[in-house]
Amino acid sequence: MQPMVSAAQQAIPSESDYYEIVDIPIPDDIVLEVGGMDLMPNGNIAVCTRRGEVWIIENTEQLGSQPPRYKLFAEGLHEPLGLTYRDEAFYVTQRTEITRLADTDEDGRADQYETVFIRPVSGNYHEYFYGPLFTPEGDMLVTVNLAWIGHGASLSKWDGWLLKISPDGAVEPLVSGLRSPAAFAFNTAGDLFYAENQGGWVGSGNITHLEKGDFAGNPESLRWADLPGSPISLTPEDIPDSGTPLHEVARKIPQLKGPSVWFPHGIMGISTSGILPDTTGGGFGPFEGQLFVGDQGQSKVMRVYQEKVEGMYQGVVFPFREGFESGVFRMNWGQDHTMFVGMTSRGWRSTGEELFGLQRLVWNGEIPFEIKEIHARTDGFELVFTRPVDRASASDPSSYSITGFTYHYHSTYGSDIINREEAPVSRVKVAEDGRSVRLKVDNYREGYIHEIKAEGVIQQETGYPLLHPVGYYTLNRIPGGQPIVRDEERKISAPVDKGKAIEDGKDEMMRHQTTRPGDWEGGPDQVITINAAEAMTFDKTNFKVKAGSRIQLTFNNPTDLLHNLLIVASGSLPKVAEEARNMGIDGPEKNYVPDMEEVLFFTSLVGVGESESIYFTAPETAGDYPYVCTFPGHWKTMQGVMTVIE
Numbered sequence: 001m002q003p004m005v006s007a008a009q010q011a012i013p014s015e016s017d018y019y020e021i022v023d024i025p026i027p028d029d030i031v032l033e034v035g036g037m038d039l040m041p042n043g044n045i046a047v048c049t050r051r052g053e054v055w056i057i058e059n060t061e062q063l064g065s066q067p068p069r070y071k072l073f074a075e076g077l078h079e080p081l082g083l084t085y086r087d088e089a090f091y092v093t094q095r096t097e098i099t100r101l102a103d104t105d106e107d108g109r110a111d112q113y114e115t116v117f118i119r120p121v122s123g124n125y126h127e128y129f130y131g132p133l134f135t136p137e138g139d140m141l142v143t144v145n146l147a148w149i150g151h152g153a154s155l156s157k158w159d160g161w162l163l164k165i166s167p168d169g170a171v172e173p174l175v176s177g178l179r180s181p182a183a184f185a186f187n188t189a190g191d192l193f194y195a196e197n198q199g200g201w202v203g204s205g206n207i208t209h210l211e212k213g214d215f216a217g218n219p220e221s222l223r224w225a226d227l228p229g230s231p232i233s234l235t236p237e238d239i240p241d242s243g244t245p246l247h248e249v250a251r252k253i254p255q256l257k258g259p260s261v262w263f264p265h266g267i268m269g270i271s272t273s274g275i276l277p278d279t280t281g282g283g284f285g286p287f288e289g290q291l292f293v294g295d296q297g298q299s300k301v302m303r304v305y306q307e308k309v310e311g312m313y314q315g316v317v318f319p320f321r322e323g324f325e326s327g328v329f330r331m332n333w334g335q336d337h338t339m340f341v342g343m344t345s346r347g348w349r350s351t352g353e354e355l356f357g358l359q360r361l362v363w364n365g366e367i368p369f370e371i372k373e374i375h376a377r378t379d380g381f382e383l384v385f386t387r388p389v390d391r392a393s394a395s396d397p398s399s400y401s402i403t404g405f406t407y408h409y410h411s412t413y414g415s416d417i418i419n420r421e422e423a424p425v426s427r428v429k430v431a432e433d434g435r436s437v438r439l440k441v442d443n444y445r446e447g448y449i450h451e452i453k454a455e456g457v458i459q460q461e462t463g464y465p466l467l468h469p470v471g472y473y474t475l476n477r478i479p480g481g482q483p484i485v486r487d488e489e490r491k492i493s494a495p496v497d498k499g500k501a502i503e504d505g506k507d508e509m510m511r512h513q514t515t516r517p518g519d520w521e522g523g524p525d526q527v528i529t530i531n532a533a534e535a536m537t538f539d540k541t542n543f544k545v546k547a548g549s550r551i552q553l554t555f556n557n558p559t560d561l562l563h564n565l566l567i568v569a570s571g572s573l574p575k576v577a578e579e580a581r582n583m584g585i586d587g588p589e590k591n592y593v594p595d596m597e598e599v600l601f602f603t604s605l606v607g608v609g610e611s612e613s614i615y616f617t618a619p620e621t622a623g624d625y626p627y628v629c630t631f632p633g634h635w636k637t638m639q640g641v642m643t644v645i646e
Helices: 007-011 219-224 246-250 506-511 573-581
Strands: 019-023 034-039 045-049 054-058 069-074 083-086 089-094 097-102 112-118 129-134 140-144 162-165 171-175 183-186 192-196 205-210 261-263 272-277 291-295 300-309 312-322 328-333 339-344 356-363 371-377 380-385 401-407 417-422 425-430 436-441 449-453 470-474 526-533 542-546 550-557 566-568 599-602 610-617 623-628 639-645
Touching: 019 312, 034 083, 034 089, 034 328, 034 339, 034 356, 045 083, 045 089, 069 089, 083 129, 089 129, 112 140, 129 183, 183 272, 183 291, 192 272, 205 272, 205 291, 246 401, 261 300, 261 312, 261 470, 291 328, 300 328, 300 371, 312 371, 371 470, 380 449, 506 599, 526 542, 566 573, 573 623, 599 610
Parallel strands: 272 328, 526 550, 542 639
Antiparallel strands: 019 356, 034 045, 045 054, 054 069, 083 089, 089 097, 097 112, 129 140, 140 162, 162 171, 183 192, 192 205, 205 261, 272 291, 291 300, 300 312, 312 470, 328 339, 339 356, 371 380, 380 436, 401 417, 401 449, 425 436, 449 470, 550 610, 566 599, 566 623, 623 639
């Protein structure tokens, strides 16, 4: 269905029309690689940095046109990755301990460094330590990262665990199975959630509701499960490395807790970081009680709505705001209900090009046209909108598309999308007030992630499309408890052959020719080699070819990320990148190559340590032809230019 077009649609709003990113200037001599951040009672922001300092920042709003004031409070810490202000002191997690920092002589500098808790470490660089988060009872919660030895490993006691530390330093292990738990927070109901990153035993990023006795999925930490005080009764051998989806394995292992919301990798971020519940009472828009989740790798913030069905959390993740200057790592509310965003990218590459940063996200009071919530219903989904919808567009089933999928649960790093099936919308009912729609969905599968698109729905008053017309709902339980598809009909599909994901055809073969054409007697006229480099760049950013010459281009990927290389028409790079970003779950299957004439030549997604050669005849028209990696989040830094000369 083609939505109605109004005059107002000539300037369709974007994220920045509602939420503005405001820089907080940082002095040139301060390296503010944010590891932790908290709001002080007087409105100042405190930041601990990965270089071991704690700074107090005044006048972050830059009132009176005056710059912020930075005051060094403490230094000499070991890569602190969490900071909390409580009872006139700071509690900071550095690599080996929780430290209480106090200014007893009130001169503005910490003069008391008190060790509250010490943990063992092996010396492995990847044994990060996060927190503390205080409970209402005054205990501290901390999470411990797995080490990295080519795979995640629990080398030291309690690596991969959530721990509770009492005020006197006593340890109570609560949850095992964590991999890289960089963030955790209570929601507005007081329940605890943590953010996880793709890796071994983790098909994609996610957030998970944690309760004492849960096993979150990575068996490396189970080596400590038999220690006194452990609430876990599992061993590593109890966990099958079969690739069966996690929700099916969890039926046989009750302690295994699956995510409440999956974040499809490359689409909804690549490295989940901070979690911030909306406690602003409407001061940040119409999303009170929802969660905002940061992503370090793609320098953006996402929005999560959750509900409980049969006692289990589940819900949906939406895009929210991208474009931050570095990798989003920590978020806090200011007293004026703006969101402070602390960032870092050293060693952890991000689409934001700066190595670090501090910015504010400010709502201008205008309500965007969004899908506010998605609810699971017995026969499908209910979508709730922030503004009334146009009834004609919203009542048309062709305005929606839904696809279900899941991931392998296995020790391999990450997972392809598997068991992908369309879930057609067969009937739509629009509410009288135009603020919600009920969708009857066929092939509605419990345990699966559902990509829900409402691209044909427009706003009643303006004719605008949705600001973000897609969400990813994790359906842990169908209300009523009866899945529509029987278990025996679910089969694990074979992984997609990325080299053959683009549709066959003569035109496609010419654009993606991976064998030397038979009529190229004497071979290519020119051989070009380009390597993916660190910090998401190409090692070669320009090369020249003669018009009409025969080219062999070899693309090598020695990095630890997936990359492709597309050569596109002059002036089309932003358009191609935007189309690739909007491919959703079609992206991996189609190598993030959009089906558009502006794409002239392309490689497949090239895996870690792999390479691919393509063969093509250079354009006859002289000029500059950009090349780019269109894997989500990469295009702004992975660019180059092929110059065609006469």
